[in-house]
Amino acid sequence: MTTTPKQPASQLRDVPASKMNEDRIEPAIKSPVRHPEGDFNNERFLDRELSWLHFNARVLELAEDASLPLLERVNFLSIFGSNLDEFFMVRVAGLKRRIATGMAVPAANSMNPVDQLELLLNSAHELQTRHAMVFADQVRPALAEEGIRITRWDELGDTERETLSAWFVSQVFPVLTPLAVDPAHPFPYISGLSLNLAVVVRNPLTGKELFARLKVPDTIARLVGIDGVKAAHSSQRTARFIPLEALIAVHLDLLFPGMEIVEHHFFRVTRNEDLEVEEDDAENLLQALEKELLRRRFGPPVRLEVVDDVNPQILELLVRELNIEDDEVFRLPAPLDLRGLGVIASLDRTELHYTKHVGHTSRFLNESETAKAANVFGAVRRRDILLHHPYDSFSTSVQAFLEQAAADPKVMAIKQTLYRTSGDSPIVDALIDAAEAGKQVLALVEIKARFDEQANISWARKLEQAGVHVVYGIVGLKTHSKLSLVVRKEGDKLRRYCHIGTGNYHPRTARYYEDFGLLTCDEAVGEDVSRLFNQLSGYAPRSTYHRLLVAPRTVRTGLLELIEKEISSAAEGKDASVYIKVNSMVDEAIIDALYRASQAGVKVNVIVRGICALRPGLPGLSENIEVRSILGRFLEHSRVFVFANSGDPLVYIGSADMMHRNLDRRVEALVSLRDQEDIDTMTGLMKRYMDDSTMSWHLGPDGAWTRHHRDADGNPLTDIQFWLMEEHARRRMSGLHN
Known part of the structure; x- marks a missing residue:
């Protein structure tokens, strides 16, 4: 077949990609859908977007399950909120964009895109209302029974109010920026996922009412501990909190001195935050992505959440200024944005959590109960090792594999894919140590990993500065494979050790993501992984494989x-x-x-x-x-x-x-x-x-x-x-x- 040229994500900063040899990997061979005898009409497919909402409903069912530990239910409520945010930022936003540009085509089940959007919004409304009610009617009362309370200002004593007011003045007030809306001040930009106060004030001299917007800072903990303003990390049985936005609301007079506070309402906007990088025209993928990350902040709104008692005139103003449709308005009881419940979910109340789990070293890597660290290379030479995380420890297997490779003088080269990793990644540290020790180190960093783009750009630059050969994969394709290759000199020959996994090289998420990985020094696998890395970093479009698909x-x-x-x-x-x-x-x-x-x-x-x-x-x-x-x-x-x-x-x-x-x-x-x-x-x-x-x-x-x-x-x-x-x-x- 004829190979369609592909542009490499070149590291030659001054050479346009369009001028370089582009033949790096063959494109996908799309398999035709065969239609056998029988009823194979389009009704055989369920709607993928609605199916995603059904998935999040299953997460919500876990929050509703009274047999689960209470703080785990709180965590599932927080996860549900984060999931739904991403659904709107990516899936709903993408569908709206395709409809607006006329590019939308019927779903696989032939559903009209406009009807599909209406169905999704209606279903999301039902789910988000149910989510709020689970917290208000089930979880919040259960927390109160355990001494964990989200309180109102009027429920506090005078001493507690004085303490919180002093903390507000010193720690919160300097960060706040009220923005007026009048002929001299146009309606301000509302950042995505930010929690805001819509404030109406009155000039006592003229009687004129004015509107202002105040953003709740996301750099301060959403739930403020009342008991010494430290309870967010307390292991004591009683823990009381007040939402940061409620604390701001009772101190609005400090922000608008000389004005009368008429009313305030909370609202939150979700924007289109999916990335669109025109890679074929980008001479430097890294720079193009950084520009797109800046643009992401200004994507069009796709959802407006407001408290259910919002003044209709305020809502009308928000809808008009944000250019939001009526069916994209979600009226919900306070508090909005239950992602903030993560503070409560992390409380040190062991009886309200799952029993602590610590992954053990694989029995094929741990030769004795007293062994601190197995010789991973020796163990892999004896047999392939199938790992199952988090039941098998990531740190004593995959992480140990790369750390030992970095320190082993017999190791000549390390090649590694990085799709997502943690902010303090020992994997990245091991690659840097290996490069500084003079080993050949290649890191394929996928800088287009959704919502981890900025972090991955930072890691890419850190690795480059340490002497690691960093490549960004292939233009038009994300590199999602999970691969490590270590080349070790043993006697007069080189042996290749490989790790192929189902999950990211992310030590933190490896503690709660279920994934498999294979450690092997099988020659066929080593050849396959070497060929794949050569495709990703060089030019090898016709590579064939034996044990890899x-x-x-x-x-x-x-x-x-x-x-x-x-x-x-x-x-x-x-x-x-x-x-x-x-x-x-x-x-x-x-x-x-x-x-x-x-x-x-x-x-x-x-x-x-x-x-x-x-x-x-x-x-x-x-x-x-x-x-x-x-x-x-x-x-x-x-x-x-x-x-x-x-x-x-x-x-x-x-x-x-x-x-x-x-x-x-x-x-x-x-x-x-x-x-x-x-x-x-x-x-x-x-x-x-x-x-x-x-x-x-x-x-x-x-x-x-x-x-x-x-x-x-x-x-x-x-x-x-x-x-x-x-x-x-x-x-x-x-x-x-x-």
Whole structure:
């Protein structure tokens, strides 16, 4: 086939990318959607955006579950708010933009874009109102019973008011900036996700009423501890808070001296914050992205949240000045923006949290209970090591792998992808240490990772300053694969050690994201990973792979071939089944292949955390497909693909979700497992995820999710995350004592 030229994200600052050799990687080969016999009309797909809202509704169900520890319920309320913010900033904003520009096309289920937007806004209204009511009617009273209260100013004593007023004057007042709105002062810019006060004041001399806007500073904790103004981090049983915006409201007279305070109302704006970088025209991707990050702040509004008792005239003013539609106005009870509940969720009240979990060192890395750190290279030479985080410690496995590589004089080179990482990342520190020790170090930093762009730009520059070779991937594609490659001199030859994962190299999120990773020194994997890094940093568009499937070229086509093999096995009366565990299931070609498999008698099992456009259980189409979703204390993030393969199972793990962006517009990598114990472990685990005795949500053919968490007698079903914690602890102890 003829390769369409692609521009490299060149580090040659003064050379236009358009003038350089562009042949770096072949574009995606989009697989045509085949239409077998039967009813394969567009109603076979669920709406992806509505499915996302259903996912967030499942998060809300956890907040509603009185059997969960109270502060974990508070945390789920905060997560719900953050999730919905991002949904509006990206998904709703994108749909509105496409409608406005005339570029919107019907969804996969043929829903008209305008009707789709109306449905989404109505559903979001219902969910956000329910969210507010869960806090007001269930969680807030339960917190009060535990001595944790969000109080009003009029509930405080004189001494407490004096203390808080003094703190306000010294710590808050200097930060505040009231902005008048009058003929000399146009309506101010309202930043996205900021909490604001709409204030009406009256001039006592003229009687004229005036409007002003006051932003609640996001640099100060949203909930102010009352008891010594320190309770936000207290472990004492009683903790009282007052919202910062309420504290500002009772001191408005200090901000408008000589004026009468008539009324005030709280409001919040959500803006379009999705990035649009025209990479093909960007001579310097880094600079183009930085400019776009500045532009993001000024995206058009897509949602206005106001308190439910807002003055209609004030609301009319906000709607007019912000150019907001009526159906984009969300009337809610105070307090707005429940993300601020994170302060309460982090209180040190152990009895109100999940039992603390600390990941253990993998039994294949820890040779004794007293060992401080295993020799990772020696362990990997003995066998492939399949890691399951957070049950297996990230710090004593992946992090130790890179830290030991940085310190090992036999290590010649390290190559690493970085999509997201923490602000104090030991991974970045290890790469810097390796470069400063004279090793060849390559870091592929994906600076287009959504909402982590600025942090990744900072890390890229820090790495470059330390002598690390930093590249930014391939123009037009995000590098989402999770890869580490270490080249070590052993005797008279070089050996390659690899880590291929399903999650980011992020030590902090690795403590609560569920992910798999493979540590291996298998030669075929080493060759594959080397070739992929060469594609990403150089020119190798025709690379072929043995144990990797790599998007955008072979992940979709490879998975389709494996599904077709299961269909053939079923026709021959052989063992035929598919297990897929992903964050999202949207790609039409993959879904249609699973429908064909179902029609052929293949048992299809899908575990999806978030979006699912596949309809299970439709007679004649998908009656052999079951879909489950598992949410809990850990965020299910791994991507796993298991095929029965006529009794000789094939298992792949990797970074790719079943979405167009992953399969067509990202560099993704899946690796096949080879160790039989790992294959058996993964196959058994997928069966346990799907088992009816496991707590989960079940997707029906109508798109509705039903929670199954108790049996017919009312007893709790098995929480697979707690089961895995116990199972890993048991295996570790068994391994230490054998």
